[in-house]
Amino acid sequence: MLSEFSLIDRFFARRAAARSSSAADGSLGIGDDCALLVPRSGEMLAISTDMLVEGRHFFPNVDPAALGHKALAVNLSDLAAMGARPQAFTLAFSLPKADEAWLAAFSEGLFALAERHDCTLIGGDTTGGPLNLCITVFGSVPPQAALRRDAAQAGDDIWISGTLGDARAGLGVRRSEWTANASDTATFSRALERPEPRIALGLALRGIAHAALDLSDGLAGDLLHILERSNLQATVDVDAVPRSDALRRLSPEIQQRCTLAGGDDYELCFTAPVARRALIEAAGRDVQVPLTRIGTISALQAAADRPAIAWRDAAGAPLSLTLQGFDHFHD
Secondary structure, three states, X not given: OOOHHHHHHHHHHHHHHOOOOEOOOOOEOEOEOOOEOOOOOOOXXXXXXXXXXXXXXXXXXXXXXXXXXXXXXXXXXHHHHHOOEEEEEEEEEEEOOOOHHXXXXXXXXXXHHHHHOOOEEEEEEEEEOOOEEEEEEEEEEOHHHOOOHHHOOOOOEEEEEOOOOHHHHHHHHHOOOOOOOHHHXXXXXXXXXXXXXXXXXXXXOOOOXXXXXXXXXXXXXXXXXXXXXXXXXXXXXXXXXXXXHHHHOOOHHHHHHHHHHOOOOOOEEEEEOHHHHHHHHHHHHHHOOOEEEEEEEEOOOOOOOOOOEEEXXXXXXXXXXXXXXXXOXXX
């Protein structure tokens, strides 16, 4: 039977050690009481933590390789939203049992993504208990280049990367809320289980975009975070919100629910001046990520006004929608 330390050594420490043990810059990975991490010269550390809980964030029978991928991807997505370059991460988790096949697949999915983004495992912890995963990721970004939520400006365009709604559609199929054909179900499942962090896009948006965040809890809730931090309001063309061909084959009501309030998309939502449209389109082409303008940012009209989103259709007609993002304590 695997012990705690043999588990760490076999599935995590050895692969991490092959990438960093004691570097020339003074950093130190797994093997001591603390890891030592040195920011890139002239840059600040960007740090984010996400927890994934079985039954809350993923199904008990999920492919462990996909789970390893997603556990790190949701953290890397936060770095992308800040315009930060990944550097390292820690992993803490509890396991009901030390299943060697499960651990091999999980660690393979985890490290495949980590190595693709040159992000090194530098420490963590493990214990017995209900399946629970917690990753803290470290990146670096020049202070003046960070894409903060409070930096949107009146007159900015609102942009979305990729497409929205497939992950929520996949959850709906798994919950039997609706049905889809086999090909579309596979598209939805991949979006739900293997989101792609937009690291290259985040880096390309440095100096171009004003504000950004990743869409983890749904457009309606997440865009409001930018508006609240920047004290602004927004108008969004619901029909312009990008969606996949698979999602378009579901009913209009389901499409709207998934794209506007679905969550788990991990695409970037960002704002930028109208004058930078050509630069943004070029950045999208360079990193091979489709980008779509869906609305505009505007100033509050009166002192009593609060940040809010006005939803419109393609003709500009107002839509009366009651939407909110995912809430971990109520959804």
